[in-house]
Amino acid sequence: MVRGMDGAPSSMRDSVGKALLRLGEEDLDVVVVTADVGKSTRAYWFARRFPERYVNVGVAEQDMAGFAAGLALAGKKPYAVSFALFMMRAWEQIRNTIDRMRLNVKLVATHSGFSDYGDGSSHQSLEDIALMRVLHNMVVVVPADPPQAYKALLRLHEEVKGPAYVRVARDYSPLITDPEAEYRLGRLEVLRDGSDVAVVSAGPVLAQALEAAETLEKQGVSVAVANLHTVKPVDASGLVRLAEKTGLVVVVEEHLPRGGIYSTVAEVLAQHYPAPVHPIAAQGYGHSARSIMDLYARHGLTAEQIAYKIKTILNMYKKA
Amino acid sequence: MPLRPRRNSAARVPSVDGQAEAWSKTYARSVSMLERVAERVRSLVIRMGLLERSVHVGSSLSVVDILVAIYFGRGLRRSGSRPTERDWLILSKGHAAPALYAVLAVAGVLSEEALYTIRSINGLEGHADASVEGVDVSTGSLGQGLSIAAGIAYAMRLDGTDGRHRVFVVLGDGELDEGQVWEAASTIAHLGLGNVVAVVDANGYQLDGPVDEVKRKGDLLGRWESLGWEAVVVDGHNYEGLLAALDHADSSPKPVVVVARTRRGKGLSVLEASGGQYIGEGDGWGS
Numbered sequence: 001m002v003r004g005m006d007g008a009p010s011s012m013r014d015s016v017g018k019a020l021l022r023l024g025e026e027d028l029d030v031v032v033v034t035a036d037v038g039k040s041t042r043a044y045w046f047a048r049r050f051p052e053r054y055v056n057v058g059v060a061e062q063d064m065a066g067f068a069a070g071l072a073l074a075g076k077k078p079y080a081v082s083f084a085l086f087m088m089r090a091w092e093q094i095r096n097t098i099d100r101m102r103l104n105v106k107l108v109a110t111h112s113g114f115s116d117y118g119d120g121s122s123h124q125s126l127e128d129i130a131l132m133r134v135l136h137n138m139v140v141v142v143p144a145d146p147p148q149a150y151k152a153l154l155r156l157h158e159e160v161k162g163p164a165y166v167r168v169a170r171d172y173s174p175l176i177t178d179p180e181a182e183y184r185l186g187r188l189e190v191l192r193d194g195s196d197v198a199v200v201s202a203g204p205v206l207a208q209a210l211e212a213a214e215t216l217e218k219q220g221v222s223v224a225v226a227n228l229h230t231v232k233p234v235d236a237s238g239l240v241r242l243a244e245k246t247g248l249v250v251v252v253e254e255h256l257p258r259g260g261i262y263s264t265v266a267e268v269l270a271q272h273y274p275a276p277v278h279p280i281a282a283q284g285y286g287h288s289a290r291s292i293m294d295l296y297a298r299h300g301l302t303a304e305q306i307a308y309k310i311k312t313i314l315n316m317y318k319k320a
Numbered sequence: 321m322p323l324r325p326r327r328n329s330a331a332r333v334p335s336v337d338g339q340a341e342a343w344s345k346t347y348a349r350s351v352s353m354l355e356r357v358a359e360r361v362r363s364l365v366i367r368m369g370l371l372e373r374s375v376h377v378g379s380s381l382s383v384v385d386i387l388v389a390i391y392f393g394r395g396l397r398r399s400g401s402r403p404t405e406r407d408w409l410i411l412s413k414g415h416a417a418p419a420l421y422a423v424l425a426v427a428g429v430l431s432e433e434a435l436y437t438i439r440s441i442n443g444l445e446g447h448a449d450a451s452v453e454g455v456d457v458s459t460g461s462l463g464q465g466l467s468i469a470a471g472i473a474y475a476m477r478l479d480g481t482d483g484r485h486r487v488f489v490v491l492g493d494g495e496l497d498e499g500q501v502w503e504a505a506s507t508i509a510h511l512g513l514g515n516v517v518a519v520v521d522a523n524g525y526q527l528d529g530p531v532d533e534v535k536r537k538g539d540l541l542g543r544w545e546s547l548g549w550e551a552v553v554v555d556g557h558n559y560e561g562l563l564a565a566l567d568h569a570d571s572s573p574k575p576v577v578v579v580a581r582t583r584r585g586k587g588l589s590v591l592e593a594s595g596g597q598y599i600g601e602g603d604g605w606g607s
Contacts (some may be wrong), residue, residue: 063467063503070471075403096461101450
């Protein structure tokens with residue numbers, strides 16, 4: 001079930017390119033702004049079709065955020081497209097100008113997590129979910145795979161009139177969801193049922209979690225896996241249902257274990273259904289690598305490592 | 321420390337100061353009206369500063385004539401109901417909000433009572449806030465207004481209204497330390513957004529002291545010109561000059577920056593003398 005590895009034709013950034021083209025056709029108010037990464041992010045596809053509605057502000061992410069804010073104030077529907085980490089450079093502009101005025105700016109962040117493996121730790125964003133999730137009005141979406149990234153962008157355009165942050169990967173994008181399925185913004189997506197432990201994850205690393213669940217199933221452990229693609233606003237009742245069923249939750253994320261999906265799940269359960277929540281997350285800064293799997297292995301995020309860690313956690317509770 | 325004019329500035333800069341005589345004939349009546357409006361605005365700002373000591377009085381008083389010139393002299397125009405069918409005014413130096421609020425009060429948009437709620441829990445925000453009637457954009461964190469203006473101006477171009485509407489951005493000279501100002505200045509020049517008008521309230525001071533002591537600002541005109549802007553320098557307390565500069569900006573195909581030499585605390589002798597910010601200033605009071 002896991003396919004579309006490195007170099008495969010369909011990637012999440014290609015989904016961004018395709019979704020923007022479609023939105024550009026359907027809505028004349030769509031304007032795309034980027035900061036000298038039009039080609040890498042596929043925003044450039046939009047430029048070839050709608051050159052007048054495409055602005056490259058150069059290597060200037062703060063200006064990009066402000067420019068997009070101005071477009072939104074003037075009634076346009078801007079998409080600011082950049083690498084996730086460099087978009088964070090404009091955090092204060094996003095906070096003070098876009099989020100505070102609740103402007104209809106969509107921030108499309110590519111190359112997130114470890115997906116820009118070759119470029120190294122300076123390009124690998126492991127903090128962005130925390131930084132965006134803390135903002136009062138911001139909607140935060142972390143699609144699982146290329147079809148979901150495409151659908152999420154279309155749904156957000158339709159349903160969310162305020163600011164939203166969409167976190168996508170560069171190339172490593174195994175198919176995780178049913179491409180034909182309807183995408184429901186804000187709804188926890190249970191990909192697999194199970195009763196012993198629930199794994200909550202988002203983004204491409206979900207594929208590792210699913211593979212780990214299959215391995216554990218063969219060993220007699222029943223693992224539920226859920227896709228928390230909408231991190232904010234969070235589907236609290238969906239998370240509570242999962243916790244009720246399993247009594248134990250493990251979060252797998254391509255992000256540091258502070259402020260991201262682990263924190264989101266822990267915050268919800270602490271308040272509504274206290275149950276143990278354990279993180280399997282990035283353990284610090286990344287590094288250049290020849291493949292994303294090398295980084296996953298370094299940080300304990302391969303299917304095999306996840307399965308082992310989950311068994312360790314389960315054993316801990318058996319002893320107690 | 322007031323802005324040092326460039327030695328050859330008179331030769332290179334469109335000489336708006338030199339046109340003062342012609343302009344004084346055209347604007348003779350309106351200038352005296354504007355001066356009366358400004359006096360009223362200043363008195364309102366000082367009252368706000370007396371009521372609430374953390375109000376940035378010095379920076380608000382320096383920018384009064386600039387705002388009055390834009391708001392009442394040149395005027396903000398509207399040609400339709402879409403957001404791209406009107407002029408915009410962005411107070412990028414958002415700490416001078418009291419001056420903007422006072423201008424809005426004189427214009428009848430805000431009540432005078434509302435002014436005196438400044439910085440109170442149910443009252444006006446201390447920095448310019450778009451939830452206040454008449455305030456176009458929320459600011460307060462320096463360096464962001466010019467980028468926002470670029471986005472608005474670009475939307476006007478897309479809607480075909482850039483020929484008849486302008487986006488005014490008022491910045492401080494201390495604010496020019498922010499790198500984003502220059503990111504935006506480059507973007508605006510590169511895109512040829514000739515309907516952006518930047519006005520620098522060059523009062524010579526920033527939070528920690530005289531601007532060039534905190535950090536040298538370099539050639540205030542040349543920095544903009546090198547990017548493709550047209551830069552003019554005027555006396556920021558002289559309406560003939562200010563109106564001529566704004567008029568020039570209206571007809572210029574290039575983005576125009578008006579460097580307005582002003583005095584911090586203008587109109588309040590004790591602040592004018594000290595260059596101070598707050599009434600009854602103590603160390604570190606306010607920001």
